[in-house]
Amino acid sequence: MILEDHILLKHIENTASVKEAELVDAWMRESLDNRKHYQRLLTVYYESKHLKTFKALDVDAEWNDFISNKVVFHEPIENSLPHRKIFLYATAASLILISAFLFIINADNTISRSATDKLVSFKLPDNTAVTLFPNSSIDYSEDFSLETERIVSVAGKVRFNVIPNSKSPFLVESKLITTKVIGTVFTVNTYNPMVPSVNVEQGTVSVIEKEERSNVRILKKGDSVVFTNGDFLDVLSTPIFKKAIAPVIPKKKKPKKKKKEPVIAKPQPKPQQKAPQPKKVIPEEPKLSSYTVNHVLEFLDKKHEKFSKSRRAKMKDDDIISLNLNMSLDEILDIFKKEYNLELEEGKCEGCVKLKKISKK
Amino acid sequence: MTLKKPIKINSQEEFKEVFENYFNPLVNFINQYVQNIENSREIVQNTFLKLWDKKDVLTIETSLKNYLYRSAKNAMIDYIRKHEKVKLISDEKEQLIYNLPDTDDSYLSPYIIRNEILKAMEELKPKNKEIFRLSKFEGLTYEEIAKHLNISKRSVEDNVARATIKLKEILLRTSQIFD
Structure with missing residues (x-):
């Protein structure tokens, strides 16, 4: 008996009819090969669900880092410290090269960075770590620093790990909301600009409606909030x-x-x-x-x-x-x-x- | 490159292939504990540095996967010990790391599979690939994708199912994860 993959997939997704499910069950009892076949489909189905959290770094760039560093490494220097430094410099240099085309200094002194189909991670001048998800971008002023209020504006989905500084709050502007933090890890998702959401991994942030600045939600670790139809949905604890x-x-x-x-x-x-x-x-x-x-x-x-x-x-x-x-x-x-x-x-x-x-x- | 037989890395090309196949899986495996992609990346770069230094004298008896799993795990432990003063990870995570077995490399497997799926996606037809991506990477519901692309929900479902089946076929042909 040969069963088509799409029936197996329905079985995996629990959308098969009773008759189809019986068919698949019988088919699986038939042979080890059939069970293996099913298992392979299940594996792809199951692991695909985790692709969202899989971070694919640019392997070519990593290889270039690695191999260019090798030249240095082969020199007979016993002390490991210099290696380490050179290694880091090499990494930094190549990172800049790779992302150069994504890195634009605008006429109005704002810097734009964007990610198209891959995750892009980098640090802002204050050392805040930023991860741009695919099709996302961030703008910030050329003189962005700890000296002033730190303001960035985003589109798409962006994760921040903000270096704490009570004197210089960190503001993330998007179309409808402002997210204000002191030091924390959080993600702003504006893939749908009209339904932005914020999720907090560490620390506390406040989320402010732009039109109505008194409309504020305070989020703690593990909380998410969605802004839709002109108001925040409940703060959803994880x-x-x-x-x-x-x-x-x-x-x-x-x-x-x-x-x-x-x-x-x-x-x-x-x-x-x-x-x-x-x-x-x-x-x-x-x-x-x-x-x-x-x-x-x-x-x-x-x-x-x-x-x-x-x-x-x-x-x-x-x-x-x-x-x-x-x-x-x-x-x-x-x-x-x-x-x-x-x-x-x-x-x-x-x-x-x-x-x-x-x-x- | 076989994963089962004793292994010797003979050339830079072979080394590069190992690097390309395992870099992202290892980073993601390590990152699960270290929870910082930069640190994880550095740990894995160091893992490969060590392998590079040894590659001429090394014959891997178990499997490449097992060898890399263990090396990366040990590199992670070294890294944590070295940076003890900076509290990098929670005690809970640290305990998990110390409990990782040497022989059982199945902890690495899901990340290898995910990496292979990513690579296999390149062979999908563009539209099919895009719908699969929206569904799996951006977690959009079928309704949302249908609305976004102005197609029927049924068509989205079909596309995701076809992509899943196709990926299974590609992986069976190109990858060793099902061996």
Whole structure:
């Protein structure tokens, strides 16, 4: 029997019909090769979800750094310190070269830098580290320094690691909002300029509506805020793992939305906050009780992905790897036990686990 | 370049190939603990410096992947110890680093796969690639992409699915991650 990849993919995404799912299950029982085939598709599907956090540095540039440095390295100097310095200089020099074409000094004394299809990281004159995401740009004054108020304006999505200085606040201007900080790590996302958002990884920032300067939100570590339809949506604290998986527990009473609805009468909250296709999620749940680890993983990943969007920028990388396909079953089960308050039983079927909810504390 | 047999790096070309295949996976693996891309990059550059110095006398018995995983891990530990006064990472992360095993290099695998997917994406048709990118890199929903490109949501779904399947095929042909 030959099955088409797109049916397998539907199975992976849990969008297959019952009949299709049965077909795939039967097909997988048929041979090890079939299971391998499925596993490969699953791997691509699963790992693609993590591309967003994968930082692709320019390997050619890194190689040039490396190989030009080699010339120095081969000289018989015993003391490692000079090497180190030369190494750093070489790096800095080549970085400037690479990004030169992206680096424009405008007539009005502002400096513009932009990233097209890759992440671009560099430091501002005050040593603040800036990462430009693809299709993003930043402008700042030529005499940008700690001496004055530090003001930059951005488009697209930009992450900052600001060097603290109480005398010189750091302001990020975008079309609709200003983000003000003293020293912290945060990301401003204005891919949709009309719906900007800010996520804070460390420290505290205030986000100010430009039109209405008294409209301010204070964000702490792990918080995100979205500005849409003329106002800030609630400050969203990063949900913890358990909350995200909570819909698995059948008796769960308070849906995620509840928290926000009374506060905001907006017809359309941030799209990613909507539970996608609730009709499809409900019938999935019972399956969890007797599924193979792959299914559990894939199911989990769905949940994981859903909530991870809101906590994406701050998400601990271990969370990603902790659900990685390379983990052993036992490790995954341990996570289940801890995070989801579930009891796990070895199932009757091979490679299956049974998940049973432990009564709430 | 095989990952399974004992290995000897014979030329600069071979070295470069190793560098190109492993640089970004290693940086991302290290960055998971160090949480600073510049520091991570430096640790990996140093890892390759050490490998370069040894390359003429070195025969790797396990696998290149395992060797690089261990070297990078050790370079990271050195780096943290050397900069002890500057608190680079949390105690929690530090503990994780010290608990990393020597023999099990599967910690590096996801990053190798992601890197290979990135490379394979270059072979996708431009439109297909762009839709896949918007979905995976920018985390846009199918609706958002549909609106953005003025196509149907169904077409977005199809494109993402086709890209996923195509990438699997490309990787099977060009990469060793499925071996």
